[in-house]
Amino acid sequence: xxxxxxxxxxxxxxxxxxxxxxxxxxxxxxxxxxxxxxxxxxxxxxxxxxxxxxxxxxxxxxxxxxxxxxxxxxxxxxxxxxxxxxxxxxxxxxxxxxxxxxxxxxxxxxxxxxxxxxxxxxxxxxxxxxxxxxxxxxxxxxxxxxxxxxxxxxxxxxxxxxxxxxxxxxxxxxxxxxxxxxxxxxxxxxxxxxxxxxxxxxxxxxxxxxxxxxxxxxxxxxxxxxxxxxxxxxxxxxxxxxxxxxxxxxxxxxxxxxxxxxxxxxxxxxxxxxxxxxxxxxxxxxxxxxxxxxxxxxxxxxxxxxxxxxxxxxxxxxxxxxxxxxxxxxxxxxxxxxxxxxxxxxxxxxxxxxxxxxxxxxxxxxxxxxxxxxxxxxxxxxxxxxxxxxxxxxxxxxxxxxxxxxxxxxxxxxxxxxxxxxxxxxxxxxxxxxxxxxxxxxxxxxxxxxxxxxxxxxxxxxxxxxxxxxxxxxxxxxxxxxxxxxxxxxxxxxxxxxxxxxxxxxxxxxxxxxxxxxxxxxxxxxx
Numbered sequence: 055x056x057x058x059x060x061x062x063x064x065x066x067x068x069x070x071x072x073x074x075x076x077x078x079x080x081x082x083x084x085x086x087x088x089x090x091x092x093x094x095x096x097x098x099x100x101x102x103x104x105x106x107x108x109x110x111x112x113x114x115x116x117x118x119x120x121x122x123x124x125x126x127x128x129x130x131x132x133x134x135x136x137x138x139x140x141x142x143x144x145x146x147x148x149x150x151x152x153x154x155x156x157x158x159x160x161x162x163x164x165x166x167x168x169x170x171x172x173x174x175x176x177x178x179x180x181x182x183x184x185x186x187x188x189x190x191x192x193x194x195x196x197x198x199x200x201x202x203x204x205x206x207x208x209x210x211x212x213x214x215x216x217x218x219x220x221x222x223x224x225x226x227x228x229x230x231x232x233x234x235x236x237x238x239x240x241x242x243x244x245x246x247x248x249x250x251x252x253x254x255x256x257x258x259x260x261x262x263x264x265x266x267x268x269x270x271x272x273x274x275x276x277x278x279x280x281x282x283x284x285x286x287x288x289x290x291x292x293x294x295x296x297x298x299x300x301x302x303x304x305x306x307x308x309x310x311x312x313x314x315x316x317x318x319x320x321x322x323x324x325x326x327x328x329x330x331x332x333x334x335x336x337x338x339x340x341x342x343x344x345x346x347x348x349x350x351x352x353x354x355x356x357x358x359x360x361x362x363x364x365x366x367x368x369x370x371x372x373x374x375x376x377x378x379x380x381x382x383x384x385x386x387x388x389x390x391x392x393x394x395x396x397x398x399x400x401x402x403x404x405x406x407x408x409x410x411x412x413x414x415x416x417x418x419x420x421x422x423x424x425x426x427x428x429x430x431x432x433x434x435x436x437x438x439x440x441x442x443x444x445x446x447x448x449x450x451x452x453x454x455x456x457x458x459x460x461x462x463x464x465x466x467x468x469x470x471x472x473x474x475x476x477x478x479x480x481x482x483x484x485x486x487x488x489x490x491x492x493x494x495x496x497x498x499x500x501x502x503x504x505x506x507x508x509x510x511x512x513x514x515x516x517x518x519x520x521x522x523x524x525x526x527x528x529x530x531x532x533x534x535x536x537x538x539x540x541x542x543x544x545x546x547x548x549x550x551x552x553x554x555x556x557x558x559x560x561x562x563x564x565x566x567x568x569x570x571x572x573x574x575x576x577x578x579x580x581x
Contacts, residue, residue: 294389305391318390330427
């Protein structure tokens with residue numbers, strides 16, 4: 055190693071340690087929890103052809119699934135291998151926030167920003183998911199770096215910014231807020247010139263295919279999903295109230311009270327309320343302190359600084375939240391905390407800038423307190439019980455089932471994580487399996503076979519009459535019926551209906567629950 059390399063390592067040793075610490079937290083217990091339904095669906099989507107991925111109902115997110123398809127082709131679709139892709143994106147994001155903060159502030163703020171992201175339970179949680187959120191953060195950071203370089207330093211190319219922003223929106227629909235924030239900031243400061251206008255027009259043109267896919271496309275092999283309805287549980291969660299803003303601050307600070315099922319399920323934090331509330335108040339206070347440079351005194355009155363870094367970060371923080379809040383109240387519920395993961399980056403940057411203005415000893419004390427309190431939240435996040443144990447359920451069924459026993463899967467979408475573990479170890483365990491059922495001869499079947507076991511699935515939108523009809527068809531079954539059910543995701547009333555119909559002609563032999571959401575395997579025999 056030459057002298058230049060030694061000096062480079064010495065000057066950046068703290069950053070290296072921060073990145074390594076963040077990597078360790080993201081790799082810790084990476085495969086401890088079983089793959090849950092949305093992760094299993096991600097793996098299912100990745101096994102489609104390239105064209106099918108683009109035209110799937112997740113058409114707003116094809117970039118991640120393209121990368122996941124290539125990644126699993128190289129490393130397999132096991133829990134550890136598939137989740138490692140998100141971990142990689144998360145680790146790179148720690149380095150990117152350092153670069154962005156250094157451009158916006160200074161090296162000290164850059165190191166603190168990298169530290170805050172490295173220990174963020176919110177970011178760690180989604181880095182460990184087989185989902186698109188850590189890629190969303192990475193591309194968003196890259197976009198902002200290019201934007202700052204192009205705007206402030208008069209370097210960089212608009213075409214690079216256009217390319218990254220297009221990829222960002224094709225990774226997650228909320229990525230549209232990034233070019234919106236950038237454009238609005240330039241407009242307020244009257245900095246838009248021909249380059250920016252041309253870049254914006256090209257971005258809109260490149261996003262037209264995305265808009266087209268959202269329209270009804272009868273030629274799509276997977277059909278039109280615009281009419282897909284969320285379960286009532288998700289609709290209620292995505293409809294905000296004033297308390298939703300407070301919960302969002304909690305999410306940014308320690309991951310929030312919902313750290314199960316990617317931020318939509320509650321976890322038991324009653325024994326940890328005090329340290330978590332302290333962390334929330336600490337972060338909120340630092341953020342408010344970080345926004346004080348947003349105003350300057352003029353004639354004895356505070357005046358908004360529109361051209362400063364703080365204004366840019368405030369715009370980045372508030373615009374996506376306020377617009378989504380209004381859309382969710384008046385139009386379509388969209389206010390899910392996981393959608394604001396990139397918005398949280400501005401929160402950490404403002405907080406980091408605030409911490410640089412603290413005295414040395416106080417700053418060290420605050421950093422130690424954040425580490426200690428964040429570890430409390432991570433202890434909650436890493437423990438078992440915050441995710442359905444499809445691995446355990448599948449093993450349970452395998453050891454107790456006899457040839458010819460039937461599966462009744464309620465709702466049908468649960469077949470995806472169930473099949474993942476029933477077929478675990480095969481090269482393509484989810485080939486042709488989706489929320490629609492199993493694809494056979496180009497069509498999705500709700501009745502099919504797993505080895506010698508007939509499978510019947512009940513769709514999420516199945517009518518009451520349809521549910522009763524499918525259950526009554528099992529009266530001619532000669533072997534046992536295994537009911538696989540997740541009551542909260544399907545609706546408790548519908549679950550009760552399935553059980554009532556079964557109990558008319560069956561006797562329940564055994565039942566076992568598998569963590570968190572009430573996912574159960576119940577075995578019934580004919581009377």
